[in-house]
Structures are given as C-alpha cells and as structure tokens.
C-alpha cells in the first residue's frame with residue numbers, strides 16, 4: 001500500500017452525508033481536548049487490547065490522528081498504522097504533519113468511507129476505533145464489523161469505544177434543560193442517515209456474531225468546572241449546539257436558557273459534568 005494513498009477523495013457536497021460536526025478549526029481543537037481528557041482511559045484500553053511491537057494496526061475514523069500517533073509509537077518502526085478517515089482534506093494532512101514532526105514514518109493515511117472500506121483477509125493484527133461508528137448509518141455497521149473480523153490474522157484484536165447511553169449525560173447540580181439538549185444531540189446524530197449515537201450497546205453482540213471472543217467494560221468521565229478539563233464539555237456545547245438550533249433540532253429559547261445556566265455554573269468549582277457511559281469492547285480472534 002502506497003504511503004499517503006487517497007483511496008477516495010470524499011469531497012461529497014451532500015450535506016446529509018457529512019461528518020455531523022464538520023471540520024472547523026474549533027472542532028479539530030475540541031477533538032484534541034477530548035483526546036487529552038480521555039487519555040488515561042484510552043491508554044488503559046489500548047494496553048488491555050495488547051497491541052504489540054511490529055504489529056500492523058488500523059485506526060478507523062482516525063480524525064486528526066491523536067490516537068494514531070500513540071499507536072504508531074507502540075508498534076514501532078517495524079510495524080505500521082493504517083489511519084483511515086473520510087476527511088482527506090483537513091484531518092489527514094494534520095495527522096501527516098504531526099507524524100512528520102514526531103519523526104514517525106510508520107503511518108499510512110487513507111481517505112475512505114468506512115461504509116465501503118475493505119482490506120485483504122488476514123492482513124492486520126489489530127483494529128482500533130473510537131467515536132466513529134456512531135456517525136455511520138446503523139445498517140452499515142454490522143457488515144463493517146464482519147469485514148473487520150476477516151481482516152484480522154489469527155490472534156488479532158479489535159478494540160472499539162463508542163457511546164452507549166447519550167441520555168445519561170448529566171450535570172451536578174442538575175440543569176433542567178440538559179435532557180432536551182441530550183435529546184436534540186441524539187436526533188441530530190441520528191439524522192437522515194439513520195446513524196445510532198448509542199451504537200456502543202450493539203457492538204458486543206456484533207463482534208460475537210462475527211466470531212470473536214468478546215470482553216466489555218463501561219466507563220464514565222466526570223470533569224469539574226474551573227479546571228482545564230472543563231474545556232472539553234464547554235467546547236462540546238458551544239461548538240455543536242448553535243448548528244442544532246439552526247437546523248431545528250433545538251429551540252433557540254432552550255439553548256439560550258441552557259447556555260446562561262451553563263455559563264453561571266462554569267464559574268462554580270462544585271459543578272460536575274458526567275459524560276455518557278462509553279462501551280469499551282475488545283474482540284479477539286482465536
């Protein structure tokens with residue numbers, strides 16, 4: 001496979017087919033905070049998966065590639081990471097620039113849609129993916145998992161993290177507008193393409209039906225206002241909610257009331273934001 005191959009230019013102008021939250025500078029920065037906030041959990045998960053030096057791994061929906069870089073360090077110069085994302089215009093060039101700056105020569109980037117992306121059977125040792133299957137039409141997820149199981153060599157591992165209960169996001173002290181905000185986020189992600197923002201619930205069953213031995217673990221992140229970590233939920237609401245209002249998923253008045261309360265609570269160190277539970281699922285091929 002050629003380094004920096006662009007399989008598919010993915011320049012669709014069909015807005016219903018776009019990554020829901022787009023590729024603005026703010027969204028790329030938000031993904032960075034999100035990666036930093038979840039870094040310890042992600043490292044623990046990757047170490048449970050047991051990816052080895054010299055392995056060939058795939059990072060599905062790698063985005064700007066914050067985890068890709070970690071995976072590339074783990075497999076070392078004798079291994080490689082195939083980083084796949086539909087965004088060949090902004091995310092993959094950013095990943096390539098970071099890889100170059102870090103002197104990592106073992107990353108191949110591929111611009112492709114996962115709905116149809118395929119690799120040769122038994123060609124990789126591991127597949128990693130986080131917060132990406134929720135943006136695929138639900139009907140395409142089972143065929144993708146079946147293909148992933150075929151890509152794995154004997155002993156290979158698939159490690160996926162996805163949300164499993166969006167409605168569980170909550171704030172202490174309670175914000176009465178939050179259930180409506182969560183509902184609007186769910187409807188927006190589901191969209192016209194029939195994505196499942198809680199696809200984490202389906203993954204253990206899908207990996208099992210694909211013939212893999214399955215381990216699951218569920219994690220929640222809690223972050224406190226006035227700390228650096230607060231930037232993550234703060235960016236989530238500030239970046240994503242205005243487009244939900246524009247597209248009619250959320251009433252302007254609910255957004256305004258929520259934001260006023262959010263801003264006030266953001267100054268109080270006793271405020272805590274709890275994430276949706278995340279399903280970490282590992283599937284091993286015997």
Ligand SMILES: C[S@@+](CC[C@H](N)C(=O)[O-])C[C@H]1O[C@@H](n2cnc3c(N)ncnc32)[C@H](O)[C@@H]1O
Pocket residue numbers: 019031035060061062063064065066067084085086087091112113114115129130131132135136
């Ligand atoms: C929330 S970001 C997660 C990025 C990265 N996995 C992480 O954990 O930071 C979702 C990524 O999935 C990619 N994506 C969404 N739908 C996709 C599809 N159908 N095919 C390939 N990539 C897709 C987006 O371009 C975006 O980079």
